[in-house]
Amino acid sequence: MISAQRLRSLMILWTVLCLSGVASASNSVGIKHFRFSGFATLGVTKSGDEDLGFHRDLDREGVFDGDWSIAADSLVGVQFDVTVNDQFGGAVQLVGKDRTEDSLENSVEWAFLRYRLNPNWTVRAGRIGYDLFMLSDYRNVGFAYLWTRPPIEFYAPLTFTGFNGGDIAWAGGFGGGTLTGKIAYGNTACTFNILGNLVDIEARNIIAATLSWESDRWQFKLNASDTQVGEKGGFFPGSAPLANILQQVSPIWPEVSRVLDDFYVSNSHIFYYAAGLAYNSNPWQIQAEISRTDPKLNLYPSTLQAYVSAGYKVQAFTPYLMISGGQVQEDAKQAPDAPVLPSAPQISGQLVAIQQGVQSVYDALNTDQTTLTAGMRWDIRYDTALKVQLDHSWVGQKGFSLWDTRNIPTQDKKVYTFSINLNCIF
Structure with a gap:
């Protein structure tokens, strides 16, 4: 039986070979459009303290102790687009960056074939980027947005940047702009860095819907998705070792049954809803997004994420300000008190x-x-x-999910992140 990882690799390879075949066939049948392009960011970042390490995505290594890092923001990407005719084409995009688990498969952000049924309807299949936020098509292209990086509170939890599957989209003129509706389905996987441990998480049966409208000045987008994570009847990914220990001590610590219920996956759906609005007309650049993550998992809390950004361009310079935040929508969970066993102090410890x-x-x-x-x-x-950018982050003692963790914080934190990025496209 072919493993899921092997199947993903074969699917990506198939798509790349198809596109290579298209390019090779261009000598005999002609090709309408062929384009090679790329983008790069050379970044220097200073952040973190003795407990918390900065990482712009949850699949990257952290930067601790206020150290300088080149890997935190630097990346390079190349993209290969082919259009055979008005109906058929495809694209491949590869991105090289710091990852907790680096591989050629993880470097392939896009590898899809595209077929245009008519001027309004388009179907794609292969590895496709998530279209769940305003920066879906250029999240890695630093030159395309105002800041040194997308706001951490909003984008870092969405470490899954693409999925293997397909989508169908309709686009047409409406209200002086372009209205687009899209439905997508697929599966993906990623390795997260949680408490210094690498945790493999698979997202399957992803169903996503997008409605967007765009004009010369305005952009508006609504998104919703349903994703399944973890196997029903098992423990939440990465929690099985601790859950096994809890099962062993449950005879002398009955209260841990509640914790085991939290770790147990009975309904693995995670619902995500988002809305975004942008206005771009010289000299102003204003953008805002808000989203809610609503998991049907006891261990994973509901969270609200949002940001508002404004920039004002003066010739070649654009100063900007932004406020962003993420906040759980439930009371923080508390572990039950450990029992005291006077006759066995070592076990109590x-x-x-x-x-x-x-x-x-x-x-x-x-x-x-x-x-x-x-x-x-x-x-x-x-x-x-x-x-050039300076971030001042206030991090709650019981809310540090966006940071790599060396030691568990004992109090609320204030962390500064300073970054200088050189972005280019080619």
Whole structure:
């Protein structure tokens, strides 16, 4: 039987070979459009403290102790687009960046074939980017947006950037702009860094719907998705080792049955809803998004994420401000008190350590954070921009899910992140 990972690799390879065949066939049948392009970011980032390490996505290594890092924001990407005729084409995009688990398969962001049924309807199949937010098509293209990186509170939890499957879209004129509706289905997987441990999480049976409208100045988008994570009847991905320990100590600590219920997956659906609005008319660049993650998982809390950004362009320079935040919509979970066994102090100490481990898992999945951002973008030329940005983040003691963690925080945190990015397209 072919494994899911092997099947994904074969699917991507098939798509790449199809596109290569299209390019090779162009000598005999002709090709309407062939384009090679790329983008790159050279970034220097200073962030983190002795407990929390900065990472712009949950699949990256953290930057601790206020150290400088080149890997935190730097990346390079190449894209290959082919249009055979008015109906048939495709694209492949590869992105090289720092990851907790690096591989050629993980570097392939897009690898899809596209067929246009008529001027309004388009079907795609292969590896396709998630269309769940305003920056879906250019999240990795730093030159395409104002800041050094997309706001962490809103975009970092959405580490899944693409899926293997297909979508069908309708687009047409409406109200002086273009109205687009899209439905997508697929599966994907990613390796997350949670409490210093690498956790493989598969997202399957993803169903997503998008409605967007765009004109010369305005952009509006609504998104909704349903994703299944974890196997029903098992434990939440990454929690099985701790759950097994809890099962062993349950005879002397009955209260852990509640924790086991939290770790247990009985209904694995995660619902996600988002809305975004952008206005771009010289000199103003204004953008805002809000989303709600609503998991039907006891361990994973409902969370609200949002940001508002405004920039004002003066010749080649655009100063900007942004406020962003993420907040759980439920009371923080508390691990049950460990029992005290006077006749067995060593065991009592071990139970306290287990209690602390459970609490750290609860806190590591909570988000309680607000960030105030100030920055400046300098458009050096039509294809190159230099950005400088300072972030001041307030992180709750029991809400550090957006950070790599070396030690569990004992109090609320204030963390500064300073970054300089050179972005280009080619």
